[in-house]
Amino acid sequence: MASRSYGQYCGVTTAVELIGERWALLIVRDLLVGPRRYTDLKQGLPKIPTNILSTRLKELQEGGVVRRVPMLHCGLVYELTPYGRVLEPIVLALGRWGFAQMGEPGEGDVVTADSLTMALRTAFRTDAAATLPPADYEVHVADIVLRVQVAGSELRIAQVQPAGRPVDPKLGTQASTAGEPDLTFAAGPGIRRLISGEVTPAEAIDQEVLAVVAGDATLLERFASSFHIDPGVTLVA
């Protein structure tokens, strides 16, 4: 019951047969953040029907993209195989490409922890960050909280539970969050306009797309330098 074939002997075609079905690449995106349990994936993809999720996971396993790993006392998790992890630069590039076309959030659109984590990864500018001093941010968007640590060209992102506790360290997404962040700020989806450069940090605060909760507000400049996606090509209608 191989997926419907496109009838061509071609690498692109094979790739699309492996990860081109609806929802598949979004599952891969979330797994790029770290291994996830079935329920985690379901929460991270609020609109996915459960039967589709389980079908996709099976197909991705058959395709050698995803692996199912039983964890002692901890249920079981899905994780990318080495072959699946090769998709990381491709998914990041797609995220950058799609970013340019994102408008305002549609009615009912949500931001999830995993998608925001990947968005920050796609926006991270290794070269710019390497020339800046390290910084430790806590970013609040809607009801999710990320601890974002930049040190040279290294980026670590950890998901923090609203209650204050980090997520299960066994799942490997945890960075050391000892100590206080240098800057804590809260934003809505309008954070996109900061990353695209449509607004400067100062303007972002003025227009209330963003608010500093604690720490040194001038670090927002450094944040904007480290995380930026140039929409690039002007969109031609």
Added chain:
Amino acid sequence: MASRSYGQYCGVTTAVELIGERWALLIVRDLLVGPRRYTDLKQGLPKIPTNILSTRLKELQEGGVVRRVPMLHCGLVYELTPYGRVLEPIVLALGRWGFAQMGEPGEGDVVTADSLTMALRTAFRTDAAATLPPADYEVHVADIVLRVQVAGSELRIAQVQPAGRPVDPKLGTQASTAGEPDLTFAAGPGIRRLISGEVTPAEAIDQEVLAVVAGDATLLERFASSFHIDPGVTLVA
């Protein structure tokens, strides 16, 4: 009538909504070779239903990926917008990724001129080719003929009609094919095994996956050096 939303405010999600529908990325792949008429696309995607083709073309236009251009005395063509052309490295990377998972061709699988052109582009090693002398190949696979010219890190691929005439120069895929190629060879889908390094050129000839038609057979080594995809990660079942 926006495409079914995934309900997330995220660059990857937006990208998948733009080019994630069935057949969409294969249309983009063919348009990366050059502008194409509706009928060209239909021939290059033999199994696409015509209603799906026209639906996708409309969606890709709405998404700013494809543009419809009337040509004087020459019908009309579809071409990528600048924004759509940004997808080139992504499609090439996907082609490389899928290449590693390609087995033998399935029953009824075909190789098209555009897919082979893109396959050679994905396999082209700029760095290796830059250190080699220029070469001019004519490659026959099944019933398609490509003129492949390598000069330093430059690669030009032109599609040649079986009759001997190149395709319509107005569509821009035409390279100057003056003179005779240095090497002409014919292969079947087994050319994949040469590009992956599973067989050396000598073995390829021995095992009849490939036959030299004319020219200097030793140039096959140079071809294999210039076009190569390392399957890389061992596939874990």
Added chain:
DNA sequence: CCGGATCCGAATCGATACTG
């Protein structure tokens, strides 16, 4: 021939309910 539009059965997807 080119560039589609239309119709219809088959397969997939989405939403909800339910189970070991």
Added chain:
DNA sequence: CAGTATCGATTCGGATCCGG
């Protein structure tokens, strides 16, 4: 927690048809 089962809503695929 980790999925199946069910079933109506969509989409896809294949064929045919149509205006220029």
